[in-house]
Amino acid sequence: MKKYLKSLICVSCGSKYSFKEIVYSCPKCGDTLDITYDYDAIAQSIDKKVLAERTPSLAKYIELLPILEPRKMVSLGEGGTPLLNSKRLAARLGLKNLYLKDETRNPTGVFKDRATAIVATKALEFDRDTTAIASTGNAAASMAGYAAKAGLTCIVMIPETTPIGKVSQSIAYGARIVQVKGNYDQVFDLVTQACEKFGWYNCNPAINPYRTEGKKTMAYEICEQLDWKAPDWVIVPIGNGCNLAGHWKGFKEFYELGFISSKPRIVGIQAEGSCPVVKAFNEKAERVEPVTPHTLAGAIAVGKPRNATKTLKALRESEGVAEAVSDDSLLEAQRMLASYEGIFGEPAAVAPLAGLMKLVEKGIIDRKDNIVLVITGNGLKDPEAALRTVAKPPLVAPNLEELEPLRSKLAT
Numbered sequence: 001m002k003k004y005l006k007s008l009i010c011v012s013c014g015s016k017y018s019f020k021e022i023v024y025s026c027p028k029c030g031d032t033l034d035i036t037y038d039y040d041a042i043a044q045s046i047d048k049k050v051l052a053e054r055t056p057s058l059a060k061y062i063e064l065l066p067i068l069e070p071r072k073m074v075s076l077g078e079g080g081t082p083l084l085n086s087k088r089l090a091a092r093l094g095l096k097n098l099y100l101k102d103e104t105r106n107p108t109g110v111f112k113d114r115a116t117a118i119v120a121t122k123a124l125e126f127d128r129d130t131t132a133i134a135s136t137g138n139a140a141a142s143m144a145g146y147a148a149k150a151g152l153t154c155i156v157m158i159p160e161t162t163p164i165g166k167v168s169q170s171i172a173y174g175a176r177i178v179q180v181k182g183n184y185d186q187v188f189d190l191v192t193q194a195c196e197k198f199g200w201y202n203c204n205p206a207i208n209p210y211r212t213e214g215k216k217t218m219a220y221e222i223c224e225q226l227d228w229k230a231p232d233w234v235i236v237p238i239g240n241g242c243n244l245a246g247h248w249k250g251f252k253e254f255y256e257l258g259f260i261s262s263k264p265r266i267v268g269i270q271a272e273g274s275c276p277v278v279k280a281f282n283e284k285a286e287r288v289e290p291v292t293p294h295t296l297a298g299a300i301a302v303g304k305p306r307n308a309t310k311t312l313k314a315l316r317e318s319e320g321v322a323e324a325v326s327d328d329s330l331l332e333a334q335r336m337l338a339s340y341e342g343i344f345g346e347p348a349a350v351a352p353l354a355g356l357m358k359l360v361e362k363g364i365i366d367r368k369d370n371i372v373l374v375i376t377g378n379g380l381k382d383p384e385a386a387l388r389t390v391a392k393p394p395l396v397a398p399n400l401e402e403l404e405p406l407r408s409k410l411a412t
Contacts, residue, residue, distance in 0.1 A: 004045075004063055006036040008209055011309045019066065022126055024192075024207045031309055033209040034249075035066050043257055048228055051220075051259075056080030058117055058217055064253060066213050067121055074120040074150045076107035079217055083225035083372070089340040093357065097370040099231065101222060102343055108169060109378035111243065112142040114214035119203045120146040122210050128201035129153060132194060134187040136162055136298045138377055141169035143203055148173045155200065157187050166298070166382065185290070185304040205240040206306030212246040219250025222372055223260050230260045232369040235267040235352035237376055238277050238322075239300040241311030244268045247374070248314035264372075266320040267365075268311065269355035271295035271348075275324035277305055281315050282322060288312070296327045296385055299348035299377060321364060325354040331389045333357070334379065344379035 008017040010026035011034050017023045025032055042063050054060035058079035062070055083099050090098035103111035120143070123131050132155040133143045140156040147154035154175040158167055159182060167177060180187045188204055195202035205211055223230060230251055236243050244266060251263045270278045274293035279285075288308040293301035305311065315322055325333075330347040333354040338344045352373040359365045379385075396402035 003068060004037045004042050005066055005068070006038055008033040009036055010034075011313065019068075022201075024202055024209070032206055032307055034310070035209055035213055037064065037253075039253070039256055048259055051224065056221070058114055058214065061217055061220055064213075064216075064220075065118065066210050067118070067125075069121075069125055072121055072124045074117055074124065074146050076113065076117070076145060076149055078106050078113040078117050079221070081105045081218075081221070083222060084341070084343075086341055089336065089353075092336070092340055093360065094367050095360070095371065096368045097231075099222075099226075099370070099372045100337075100341060100343060101218060101372055101374045103218070103374060103376050104343065104345060104349070104378040108138075108142045108145045109381060110138045110142055111215065111218065111374070111376045112139050113146070114217055115205070115211035115242065115246075116142040116146045116203070116214070118210045118214040119143075119201075119208050120150045120152065122208075123152055123201040123203070124150060126201065128199070130155065130198075130200045131203050132157070132191050132200040133203040134158075134184065134191040135167075135170075136184055136301065137166035138299050138381055139203075139205060140167055140175065141173070141381075144170040144173035144175035147175070155194075157191050157194075159183055159187055162298075163384075183293070184302060188304075188306070204306070205242050212242050212249065212307075212310070215243055215246030216250030216253070218374060219247045220254060223251070223254050226370075228260060230255075230262050230264045231372045232264060233267055233365060233371045234264045234374065235269060235356055235371065236374045237297075237300050237348050237351040238268040238270045238311065239302040239305070239348070241268075241277060241305045241307035243374070243376065245307055245310035245314050248318055251318075263318065266314055266318040267352070267355060267359065268315060268320065268322045269351040270322070270324050271297045271300060271330065271351065272324045272326050274301045274303060276303065277308060277311055278322040278324045280308070281312055296388075297330055297347040297351065298382065299346060300351065321359065323355045323358055325351060325358060329354040329358070331385065334385065335389055337375070338379070343375055345375045346377045346379050346382040347385050349375050349377040349379070
């Protein structure tokens with residue numbers, strides 16, 4: 001297959017690096033890197049008709065992915081997730097066109113599988129046999145699953161406060177788990193140092209430039225699923241920021257290739273107890289100031305976002321919006337999404353819905369706009385959160401006499 005990669009480029013100073021070498025962040029200024037392609041050559045190879053004829057998957061966009069050896073592509077069947085036209089929830093909120101990109105359908109139950117498929121493949125291409133990642137649960141499980149598929153050793157480091165149930169998938173996949181006395185940001189730094197010293201392949205979000213390339217495929221699919229049109233708004237949660245930056249890059253690429261005629265405005269949502277990107281964006285700051293996270297939404301409890309430069313740039317370029325939501329609103333959004341649409345998302349995953357309700361109330365998003373919510377992860381990732389808002393089920397003997405008094409409550 002023809003190679004379309006050009007180089008890795010620093011998002012701050014513009015320095016360029018070869019994709020043939022392992023480079024995580026810019027050696028000159030320390031900021032994150034972006035992947036560049038020969039879009040003119042890509043346009044000569046694919047068009048909307050070609051893409052439409054391919055089977056929905058991550059690999060259908062191979063020309064726009066940083067894979068040099070497709071035969072080494074690691075896959076568990078990620079991508080191709082549905083874009084559901086919301087009816088009941090939209091009616092409840094008084095919205096005309098609401099769509100739900102259900103990323104809970106990915107193999108390990110989370111959108112991160114798109115990024116993990118790419119970095120697992122890059123580990124093989126770079127002849128690395130050991131991968132390492134810092135995580136509070138989701139990225140760990142994803143990396144562990146794909147490492148198992150690829151025959152790679154996977155080292156997962158987690159904060160000591162992480163519930164063991166949160167990493168049960170990683171354990172099942174055979175990952176080597178290390179608990180660290182510190183928060184996520186400290187664990188992130190430790191993994192980065194260990195990879196530099198021991199030669200492990202660093203799969204940490206943001207610092208590995210290839211992860212964003214997997215996440216941008218969500219934007220591709222949204223365009224195709226809306227009949228090659230971009231929505232007015234796409235709303236995503238923000239942790240490290242790779243998700244938001246990936247969506248914006250995907251829409252920009254399809255626009256540059258002429259596949260869509262407009263681009264959406266991107267909305268990033270954080271929890272009020274961990275919202276450094278929201279604060280920086282709304283204060284028009286050039287840099288994000290780290291915070292100490294305090295939120296039940298563990299998947300976005302990132303106090304020092306490593307992809308802040310790309311994220312702020314994407315928000316500004318798209319004329320986007322950044323909003324923070326309370327933990328209580330996350331629990332309410334979780335309940336609403338599950339009870340109205342049958343999608344059980346973890347607290348971080350339903351942040352887009354909590355943010356949407358707040359922005360509609362503020363009059364920033366019009367009820368007639370075309371809106372896509374990206375639901376990033378399955379609620380089974382954090383089952384205890386859902387139990388905070390419900391009463392304990394009644395207990396009865398196995399006979400109708402005890403069930404009868406409950407009939408009216410059960411049937412309403």
